[in-house]
Amino acid sequence: MSVTFTDGRSATAPLGRDVFEPTSAIASSTYLPQSSRLHLRTKQGDDIFVDLPQPTELAPLAGRPTIYLDQNHWSALANMLHEPHRVTNEQEREAAAKLIEFAMARKVVLPMSSAHLSETCKQVDADQRYRRALTIAQLSAGWQLRDPLDLRRFEIRQALTVRYRHLCLVPPAAVTLEPNAVHSGRGSDLPDVGADLPAEAQWAVHAIRCIGGILDAVLDAEHIPMSIAPGWASGFQEFATFLKSNPKGKELKRRRTHAKFIADLGRELPEEAHRAGITPEEMSNWTLNHSEEDLRDMPALGLFREVIHEKLSDERLRWLDNDLVDMMYLTSAAGYCDHVVGERAHISHIANGLRRLGRATSIHRNLRSLVKQL
Secondary structure (H helix, E strand, C coil): CEEECCCCCEEECCCCHHHCCCCCCEEEEEEECCCCEEEEEECCCCEEEEECCECCECCCCCCCCEEEECHHHHHHHHHHHHCHHHCCCHHHHHHHHHHHHHHHCCCCECCECHHHHHHHHCCCCHHHHHHHHHHHHHHHCCCEECCHHHHHHHHHHHHHHHHHHCCCCCCCCCEECCCCHHHCCCCCCCCCCCCCCCHHHHHHHHHHHHHHHHHHHHHCCCCCCCCCCCCHHHHHHHHHHHHHHCCCCHHHHHHHHHHHHHHHCCCHHHHHHHHCCCCHHHHHHHHHHHHHHHHCCCCCHHHHHHHHHHHHCCCCCCCCCCHHHHHHHHHHHHHHCCEEECCHHHHHHHHHHHHHHCCCCEEECCHHHHHHHC
């Protein structure tokens, strides 16, 4: 470990090998405090520059558009950087190259999400996984989409607090550099930084440790299978079958899909009601009389509810295990990002939901459509 001071002095001390995991993909890590950046170099010789937040400014977007890419479009960017011959569509090739240029020049923000990390970690081929992880690390520059579980819970708490306590909470930034925002809804407590360090140094260590650990884990060569919510897809498939077998008018179908949506919230609703200081009677009143109205103003959860209704209303659709991930992350991104690029089916459902809600988020089925609007 070496520390270089602004006057040119340098201090060096050994850390020993035991502080690093044997599987670590990082060869060196350099903190650049004047530019608030972190420079990582991998064992394969690739450089990654990460933006770090200041305690008083967690999301310094400076007017840049935020763009959420579904995993298949991250794969297209990875192919463009490392195996360009695999991008066979010439228009998509040009659009991918332009988007990479914008991201490297810090003209746009491409946040990574925990879904990106999980879907990259499940990649069995180590070389392909490393290339995709490197692409996400380099082009996101440490920017993250806050965990959709955290965003959803805040939206519920905000709606209940506004309606019953007449108070408006300060929303957290959805696209941010905040340490560990990508996992903020998972309830994991991070160990404290040494109290003997100055406050500024404690913050720097915390920020470096969080983003460094995230990127090292996803760059590692170990395959990590994704876990799924057991029974989620089959439960919705059964409900879709029930709706098909019991056809009624649009209004009753809407009420039925809303009831299924409320049930799907599980513990989120009662737990956030408790956090907001809402009584059981008020929570029941909200569920029965105000939830449909208030959901229209929820950026992520309101759109998720519309997609639930959209999919349940189409008896031809099959519910798949991965639908939960796609629906949660794409609706959260469409609620908070300027642009979303996803695969055709989910983008179609989201587009219909946005129209019903009267929203104007730019959503795209391919990179060339995105680049035309930048």
